[in-house]
Amino acid sequence: MAQQQSAGRAGDRRTVLAGARIATPSGVVEDGRIAVADGRIAEVSGGPAPDGPGGATAGHTDLTGHLIVPGFIDMHLHGGGGGSFSSADPEECLRVVDAHRHHGTTSMIGSTVTGDLDDLSRQAAALAELTEQGDLVGIHFEGPFISPHRCGAHQPELLRDPDPADVRKLVAAGRGRTKMMTVAPELPGGLESVRLLADSGVLAAVGHTDSTYDATRDAIDAGATVATHLFNAMPALAHRAPGPVLALLEDERVTVEMINDGTHLHPAVLQMAFRDAGAGRVAFITDAMGAAGMSDGMYHLGPMGVAVTDGVARIAEGPTAGSIAGSTLTLDRAFRRAVTVDGLTVGQAVQALSANPARLLGIDDRTGSLAVGKDADLVILDAAYEVVGVMRHGAWVVRPSGA
Numbered sequence: 001m002a003q004q005q006s007a008g009r010a011g012d013r014r015t016v017l018a019g020a021r022i023a024t025p026s027g028v029v030e031d032g033r034i035a036v037a038d039g040r041i042a043e044v045s046g047g048p049a050p051d052g053p054g055g056a057t058a059g060h061t062d063l064t065g066h067l068i069v070p071g072f073i074d075m076h077l078h079g080g081g082g083g084s085f086s087s088a089d090p091e092e093c094l095r096v097v098d099a100h101r102h103h104g105t106t107s108m109i110g111s112t113v114t115g116d117l118d119d120l121s122r123q124a125a126a127l128a129e130l131t132e133q134g135d136l137v138g139i140h141f142e143g144p145f146i147s148p149h150r151c152g153a154h155q156p157e158l159l160r161d162p163d164p165a166d167v168r169k170l171v172a173a174g175r176g177r178t179k180m181m182t183v184a185p186e187l188p189g190g191l192e193s194v195r196l197l198a199d200s201g202v203l204a205a206v207g208h209t210d211s212t213y214d215a216t217r218d219a220i221d222a223g224a225t226v227a228t229h230l231f232n233a234m235p236a237l238a239h240r241a242p243g244p245v246l247a248l249l250e251d252e253r254v255t256v257e258m259i260n261d262g263t264h265l266h267p268a269v270l271q272m273a274f275r276d277a278g279a280g281r282v283a284f285i286t287d288a289m290g291a292a293g294m295s296d297g298m299y300h301l302g303p304m305g306v307a308v309t310d311g312v313a314r315i316a317e318g319p320t321a322g323s324i325a326g327s328t329l330t331l332d333r334a335f336r337r338a339v340t341v342d343g344l345t346v347g348q349a350v351q352a353l354s355a356n357p358a359r360l361l362g363i364d365d366r367t368g369s370l371a372v373g374k375d376a377d378l379v380i381l382d383a384a385y386e387v388v389g390v391m392r393h394g395a396w397v398v399r400p401s402g403a
Helices: 090-101 117-133 164-173 190-199 213-222 243-250 267-277 331-340 346-361
Strands: 004-006 015-024 027-037 040-046 060-062 067-070 072-074 105-113 138-142 178-183 203-206 224-227 255-259 282-285 297-301 304-309 312-315 378-381 387-392 395-398
Touching (some): 015 040, 027 067, 067 346, 072 331, 072 346, 090 105, 105 117, 105 387, 117 138, 117 164, 164 178, 178 190, 190 203, 190 213, 190 224, 213 224, 243 267, 255 346, 282 346, 297 312
Parallel strands (some): 015 060, 015 067, 138 178, 178 203, 203 224
Antiparallel strands (some): 027 040, 067 378, 304 312, 387 395
C-alpha cells in the first residue's frame, strides 16, 4: 500500500472514489482510493480496499483510468461566465464563481480593476460579503497604484500614486477580507505602501511596474512577497538592466504568478521560471476576465471594452487599444497545458495550481492538497486531462459518470 491515512467516526456514510491515480503530497498513488465524509477527506490510500473494490461502504465510484488532483486555487481572477467581479452585483459575481468552479477552481480570490477609490470601495464591500459567505477566499486590488508606463488593460487616467492613506482606505474597505494588493514600488509612496500592506497582513505584490532591479529588491526587503503575472506588464530581462524579473525570480521570499495560456508566455520562458524559482514558488493564475468559459465577442473589463478573438482578449479602443486584457483562461486548461505542452510533472502542476497558492493565502490547513482532515476539494480528470468531476467541500459541482 503506497499510502494509508484514515479519520472520521465508525458508521459514517462515505463517498468512496477508487481505482484512480491520486496526486498526494508525497507523490502520485496508483490504483488509489479516497473516502469523503462530512465534507472532508476521511481516507487516502493506495491499492484496493481489503474487502474488494469499494468494500462495504456506500457511494463507491470506480474511477479507473482517471487522475484525481486537489481543487485548483486561483489567486488572481477578475471574471468569467460573462460576468465580472467589478460589477459589485452579487448575482453576477456568483456567476463568475460558478463558471470557474465548473472548471475545477474550488477556491478563488476576487480581483478588481483600476477605478476611482469610491467605486473600488463599493466593489470591495460586495466582495467582502461573498468572502464572508465562503464563496471567495478574499479580495485582490490590482490597481490603481500602478505605473502608467505599464498599465496594460487599466484605464490610464484613473491611475494614481500609492499614497499610504489611499492604500489604507482600500484595505479597510475590504472589512478584513483584503488579501492582496498590486503596487508599482517605484512610484512615490510605493515602498511605504508595501510596508503598510505587509504590516497589515495583506500580501504586497509587485506588478504593472517600471521598477529597476535594485528598486524591486528594496520592495522585497520592505515586505513584497508576490510577483503579479511575472514577465507581463513589466520591463523585459536585459543583460545590463535586469529589471524586476530577475529580482523577483531569485528571491526565495517571492511567489511568482504566471498565466499559462500559451498567449502571455512562451513555454521556454515558463520552464526557465520553474528552473530558477523552483516548483515551490510558482502559482498559476488565470487573470481571467468575463469571457472565460464563453465564446468570442465583446466584453468589459472594469470600465474598458474588450474584444475577444480566437480566445484572446484585447482592449477594443482608446490609448491602450490592442493591449492584452487579462485572459479567457480557466485553470483546468492551465493544468492540461502544463503536463502536455510545458513538460511539467503532475506533481509540479499540482504545486502551481493548488499547494503553493493555498500556502501563500494561508488556507493550506484546510485545502490545497489531498490529505486526511482537509476539505474534500478535488478535481477528477480523464486520460486527456479533461475535467469529468469536481467536488467542493464534499459536494459535487460536476458529478462524474457513475457517481
